[in-house]
Amino acid sequence: MILKILAIAAVLFLVYIIFFKKNREKDIIKKKDVKYEDEMVECPTCKTYISTKESIVSNGKYYCSKDCLANK
Numbered sequence: 001m002i003l004k005i006l007a008i009a010a011v012l013f014l015v016y017i018i019f020f021k022k023n024r025e026k027d028i029i030k031k032k033d034v035k036y037e038d039e040m041v042e043c044p045t046c047k048t049y050i051s052t053k054e055s056i057v058s059n060g061k062y063y064c065s066k067d068c069l070a071n072k
């Protein structure tokens with residue numbers, strides 16, 4: 001009887017560990033995505049902070065608009 005309870009407890013513990021680990025991995029992936037989408041960068045021309053999502057990338061630099069890209 002005790003062995004049976006221990007076996008069930010062990011299985012539940014393993015399920016809990018696997019589930020918890022999966023959730024943590026999901027959270028880490030989520031955080032990475034959010035960071036990538038919402039990262040704030042400074043426009044080198046007008047010094048305005050813009051999110052990388054809305055910026056124009058040129059030579060590894062993020063510009064807020066085509067005007068700033070042209071006037072770099």
Ligand SMILES: [Zn+2]
Nearest residue numbers: 043046064068
């Ligand atoms: Zn700008």
